[in-house]
Amino acid sequence: MDVLPLAAKSLLAAMLLVAGSAKLADLASFAVAVRLFVPVGVSRAVVRWVAAGIAVTELALGAVSLSWPAAGWINPAVFTLACGFTAVSGAGYLFRRGQSCRCFGALSRRKFDAAAVVRSAVIAMAAAVAMSRVRPALVGIDGAEHLFLLLAGAVVAFAAFAAARSLAIGRKMGLEVR
Amino acid sequence: MRIPVYLATAQWALLLALGVLVIVMYRHLGRHFNLAKPDIKLGPAVGSSAVSFEYARVADATVQRFTPGHGQAALIAFVGPTCPACEELVTALGEARDNGELDGVRALLLISEPPSYLQISEPFRTTRLEIGEILANATLEAYRASATPVLVAIDGTGVVRSAGPATTTGEVRAFVQACLVPVAGRPVLPVLSAEPGQEQAQESTTITEDEEVRLA
Numbered sequence: 001m002d003v004l005p006l007a008a009k010s011l012l013a014a015m016l017l018v019a020g021s022a023k024l025a026d027l028a029s030f031a032v033a034v035r036l037f038v039p040v041g042v043s044r045a046v047v048r049w050v051a052a053g054i055a056v057t058e059l060a061l062g063a064v065s066l067s068w069p070a071a072g073w074i075n076p077a078v079f080t081l082a083c084g085f086t087a088v089s090g091a092g093y094l095f096r097r098g099q100s101c102r103c104f105g106a107l108s109r110r111k112f113d114a115a116a117v118v119r120s121a122v123i124a125m126a127a128a129v130a131m132s133r134v135r136p137a138l139v140g141i142d143g144a145e146h147l148f149l150l151l152a153g154a155v156v157a158f159a160a161f162a163a164a165r166s167l168a169i170g171r172k173m174g175l176e177v178r
Numbered sequence: 179m180r181i182p183v184y185l186a187t188a189q190w191a192l193l194l195a196l197g198v199l200v201i202v203m204y205r206h207l208g209r210h211f212n213l214a215k216p217d218i219k220l221g222p223a224v225g226s227s228a229v230s231f232e233y234a235r236v237a238d239a240t241v242q243r244f245t246p247g248h249g250q251a252a253l254i255a256f257v258g259p260t261c262p263a264c265e266e267l268v269t270a271l272g273e274a275r276d277n278g279e280l281d282g283v284r285a286l287l288l289i290s291e292p293p294s295y296l297q298i299s300e301p302f303r304t305t306r307l308e309i310g311e312i313l314a315n316a317t318l319e320a321y322r323a324s325a326t327p328v329l330v331a332i333d334g335t336g337v338v339r340s341a342g343p344a345t346t347t348g349e350v351r352a353f354v355q356a357c358l359v360p361v362a363g364r365p366v367l368p369v370l371s372a373e374p375g376q377e378q379a380q381e382s383t384t385i386t387e388d389e390e391v392r393l394a
Contacts, residue, residue: 006184010191018195066192069184107202138183145185152188156195163203 002134009065009130012078012123016062017153021161022105023055026168030055033102037091057081059157067149069139075131082120082127089120106168107160220328221341222321228254228332231317233286233310236293242310244286247336251357252284253350254330256312256323258291259299264327266345268301274350275307283354288312288323331357 023030031044031051038047061081065074085103092101092112101112110116141149222228228246235242246252255271257264268287274280287302287309289295296302296309312318321330321341329344331353340356 003183003187006187007191010184010188011194013188014191014195018199066188069188107199141182141185145182149185149188152192156192156199159196159199163199167206 002138005130005132005134006069006138008126009069009075009078012082012126012130013062013066013153014156015123016058016078016081017066017157018107018160019104020055020057020059020062021157022107022164023051023102024059024105025161025164026102026105027051027055029168030102030105033100036096036099037088063150063153063157066153067146069141070136075127079124079127079131082124086117086120086124089117093117105164107164220322220325220343221330222338224338224341226338228252228330228336228338229317229320231320232313233288233317234313236289236296236309236311241313244310246332247334249334250284251282251334252286252332253280253353253357254321254332255285255287256290256318256321256326256328256330257287257302258289258326259295259302260291261326263343263345265299265301267327267329267350268299268305268307270345270347270350271307272301272305273347274354279351279354283357284308286310288317290318329353333357 027048031048034051034054035042035047038050058081061074061078064071065078068074089101089112092099093114093116096112099112101110101116103110103116110119230243230245232241232243234240244252244254253271255264255267257267259265271280271285271287275285285307287305287307288311289302289309290312293309293311302309318324321328325343327343327345328341329350330338331340333339333356340353344350344353
């Protein structure tokens with residue numbers, strides 16, 4: 001049964017890496033989604049900084065969760081972030097239904113709808129499962145393995161960034177589905 | 179050597195993430211190169227009345243109005259100079275024009291990018307077909323051109339006779355026939371090209387649907 005929390009933790013870490021880097025690749029579009037939830041008077045620069053902050057937080061939490069699995073604070077932090085996503089999904093469903101959430105940057109065209117609320121609830125549940133206690137020996141990895149996971153995570157993040165970047169450019173030029 | 183459990187699960191998770199990314203990119207590439215059917219319906223409904231719209235003619239930068247009907251059949255192509263499938267369509271339309279197949283048909287290429295983008299594409303730069311810049315998103319919405327290329331065949335009475343993605347000469351020929359031979363009450367049945375090298379035409383969505391009508 002120890003495998004379940006570890007699998008949930010790894011999958012969430014990989015998801016955060018992909019989502020964070022895809023958002024960074026098309027920050028302007030993600031800022032448009034963030035603007036849906038901030039007051040009208042807030043300046044564009046502030047919205048952009050908030051968008052960048054969310055993306056970087058996801059990326060950092062994903063990287064730390066993946067490569068330092070024994071860190072005690074990381075699982076509650078990921079769970080808090082997942083609950084935040086669920087709250088935003090719920091608010092989006094109630095007030096901004098049908099608008100694009102840009103949850104995975106240009107990689108996805110998902111919108112705020114009931115399915116999005118269910119998806120984010122599942123993510124929050126996975127984060128809760130990942131907080132389950134596991135034997136310390138199972139997450140005990142040495143320095144080289146920390147580094148290996150960090151590098152592997154960086155490769156995934158870079159792949160997501162490159163993919164999202166090219167799709168974002170393609171859409172802006174009108175050659176893809178708008 | 180025994181691999182730590184966490185390391186093994188993390189490796190599988192990363193592999194899964196990369197696999198998902200590969201699938202996402204292949205799906206987008208498939209749509210981009212017109213290899214896969216878009217997950218949305220492109221083009222206005224066959225049998226509906228085409229709407230008029232304004233566009234900026236690239237050749238002289240004047241605003242023109244396209245009004246369907248009035249006895250003039252028309253082929254409207256929603257294209258983009260950065261889209262490889264659109265380059266194929268523009269080339270096919272150019273060949274049809276040079277062969278006299280577009281006689282009696284008004285062919286119009288519509289782009290949503292600035293006209294300066296035309297310089298980056300050889301077929302767009304050299305085509306002698308009329309090119310217009312779309313002035314309002316309402317035009318894209320009315321013609322359901324949310325992706326490119328989309329070709330719309332409009333007959334002389336202003337009714338849409340065929341609509342959808344097209345790239346090959348055979349497909350263009352089918353669209354031309356569709357707009358030139360109106361049949362009351364139902365879409366016109368295009369005649370497929372029997373020429374060698376036109377096999378792709380039979381795979382297009384529009385023609386397959388028309389073939390089904392013919393068989394029925």
